[in-house]
Amino acid sequence: MPDFLPYGRQTIEADDVAAVAAALTDDYLTTGPRVEAYEAAFAQAAGAAHAVASNSGTAALHLPLLALGLGPGEAVVVPSITFVATANVVRMTGAEVVFADVDPMTGLMTPDTLRAALAETPPAGTRIVGAMPVHLNGQLCDMAGLGALAAERGLWLVEDACHAIGAAAAGACRHSRAAAFSTHPVKGITTGEGGVTTTADPALADHMRRLRSHGLVREPASFMRPDMAFEDGQTQPWYYELPEIGWNYRIPDVLCALGLSQLAKLPRLHARRAHLAGLYARLVAPLAPGIALVPRGERPDGWHLLVALIDFARFGTTRAQVMAALRREAIGTQVHYIPVHEQPYYRDRYGPRRLAGADAYYARCLSLPFFPQMTDDDVARVAAALKRSVGA
Ligand SMILES: *Cc1c(COP(=O)(O)O)cnc(C)c1O
Numbered sequence: 197m198p199d200f201l202p203y204g205r206q207t208i209e210a211d212d213v214a215a216v217a218a219a220l221t222d223d224y225l226t227t228g229p230r231v232e233a234y235e236a237a238f239a240q241a242a243g244a245a246h247a248v249a250s251n252s253g254t255a256a257l258h259l260p261l262l263a264l265g266l267g268p269g270e271a272v273v274v275p276s277i278t279f280v281a282t283a284n285v286v287r288m289t290g291a292e293v294v295f296a297d298v299d300p301m302t303g304l305m306t307p308d309t310l311r312a313a314l315a316e317t318p319p320a321g322t323r324i325v326g327a328m329p330v331h332l333n334g335q336l337c338d339m340a341g342l343g344a345l346a347a348e349r350g351l352w353l354v355e356d357a358c359h360a361i362g363a364a365a366a367g368a369c370r371h372s373r374a375a376a377f378s379t380h381p382v383k384g385i386t387t388g389e390g391g392v393t394t395t396a397d398p399a400l401a402d403h404m405r406r407l408r409s410h411g412l413v414r415e416p417a418s419f420m421r422p423d424m425a426f427e428d429g430q431t432q433p434w435y436y437e438l439p440e441i442g443w444n445y446r447i448p449d450v451l452c453a454l455g456l457s458q459l460a461k462l463p464r465l466h467a468r469r470a471h472l473a474g475l476y477a478r479l480v481a482p483l484a485p486g487i488a489l490v491p492r493g494e495r496p497d498g499w500h501l502l503v504a505l506i507d508f509a510r511f512g513t514t515r516a517q518v519m520a521a522l523r524r525e526a527i528g529t530q531v532h533y534i535p536v537h538e539q540p541y542y543r544d545r546y547g548p549r550r551l552a553g554a555d556a557y558y559a560r561c562l563s564l565p566f567f568p569q570m571t572d573d574d575v576a577r578v579a580a581a582l583k584r585s586v587g588a
Contacts, residue, residue: 201565201574202528204382204501207465212457219453227409228449230456235392237459242367242377244394246401249452250408253358253378255445256391257328258285260354260374262442263403266291266325271318273327273351275305276535276554282328282356283536292319295537295549296327300556301505302490303332307341309553314349319546326352329372331360333490333532334384334498343371357394360498361385362466367394374400382567384465384498385458387451411442468568469499472575476502476564479579483588486510490561501532502566504582505557511586515562521585527578530563 219230231249239247250256266272268290274283276295283293296305296313310327318324327346329337339355346353355375360366361384367375374397377383379390395401406413414436419425425435447455473492480489490503508514519529535554536542565578 198526198577200526200528201570201578202567203530203563203565205567205569206381206386207461207568208386209461212454215453215457216450219450222449224449226448227446228452230449230452231447234447234452234455234459237456238377238392239367239394241459241462242361242375242392242394243365244367244369244375245396246394246398247367248393248395248401248404248408249447249455250391250393250445251447252389252445253376253380253383253391254281254285255408255443256376256378256393257281257354257356257358258288258443259393259404259407259445260376260395260400261285261289261291262407263400264326264352264354264373269322270325271322273305273310273313273324274536275309275328275330275332276537276551277303277332277533277557278330278356278536279358279533280536280539282330283542286328291325292322293542293546294318294324295542295546295551295554297551297553298332298557300553302335302493303503303557303561304335304337305329305342306338307345310342310345324351326354328354328356330356330358331363331366331498332501333503334359334363334500335490335492336360336363336366336495336497339371346371357498358383358391359500361500362462362469363498364496366496366498369394369396373397374404379455379458384469384500385455385462387447387455387458390447390451390455407440407442408445409442410444411438411440413437413439465568466499469566470497472566472568472570472572473497473499473502475572475575476566476579479576480504480582483583483586486586486588487582499566501563503532504562504564505560506562506586507560508586511588513586518562518582518585522581525577525581525584527565527581529565531558531561532563534558
């Protein structure tokens with residue numbers, strides 16, 4: 197039996213191990229000098245002015261919403277084809293979610309599906325203040341189109357770029373207030389758990405750094421209680437202040453050591469993914485029209501997931517049968533994602549909704565093994581097994 201191929205897998209090499217081992221015996225395990233170094237390197241790689249590192253992609257999505265002051269009485273548009281965290285962070289602020297439909301071929305929110313969501317009546321007592329495009333699979337959304345619509349309607353955009361590490365300038369935020377990345381092991385690079393938020397706005401970056409550590413302020417110029425902060429014109433040496441509540445979203449220094457080492461190899465990992473995607477495209481093309489890969493466009497790509505769209509009924513089979521057949525050949529697959537508006541929590545809260553594009557994408561999608569250490573032969577093995585699994 198050949199080695200099992202999961203749908204995604206981290207790349208940890210000897211230099212990553214050495215970097216972590218060196219950090220472990222340093223003075224700092226949590227916030228230390230490597231956090232800033234990692235943020236600077238990440239900003240550079242993502243084409244961003246500022247980067248704020250945190251301890252998960254979910255934290256990296258939550259922080260900009262908190263810093264933008266999102267809360268009860270407001271609503272945010274989120275595409276239904278995404279990981280639940282994109283919607284959950286909106287609810288974590290007390291705001292409500294309005295689910296947008298997606299293009300059935302790409303799974304992406306488009307200017308048209310955003311416009312349709314904005315035409316909906318938002319939950320009672322709320323108004324829509326922003327939207328969160330998701331760069332699903334690594335495909336960048338039409339940010340210029342979404343940005344133009346958002347500007348016209350007075351909305352902000354926060355990008356869920358958790359799939360887009362490595363896409364050229366994915367973090368530049370030319371059309372958004374912020375972009376959030378994840379470094380979970382299946383993503384483009386990993387720190388175990390981790391996230392980074394990028395922004396072009398220095399004040400927003402500062403605010404997110406405060407909210408990342410409980411909301412505490414240590415700069416004397418910002419103190420609101422001079423009676424407690426100062427004595428004889430001197431700042432009390434122990435003093436800090438809590439003007440608003442935040443979280444503990446700090447990323448440990450030791451994980452930033454791993455992040456720095458991973459970032460150095462991002463161009464190589466990304467190039468390998470692009471190569472494997474090209475190989476898949478060639479090998480799966482003959483299986484059309486029953487099987488097609490999600491079409492990857494002209495825009496830069498993070499190459500996170502490699503997704504086949506399969507017309508299971510046409511082959512007289514089901515997705516569960518195809519997944520089981522592939523598993524018998526030591527090939528792992530996954531479904532990204534169950535439409536979030538169908539999750540019991542959201543269906544109970546907002547009632548049943550029909551989003552035809554999301555349903556169509558969900559009905560056909562299957563993520564195939566896709567990670568940098570795969571060999572060209574591995575891709576050929578998956579393509580051949582996929583063909584057998586549908587009886588083609
Ligand atoms: C992974 C992911 C997240 C959350 O990231 P974590 O690091 O797991 O918290 C959010 N959105 C999308 C689209 C993701 O893939």
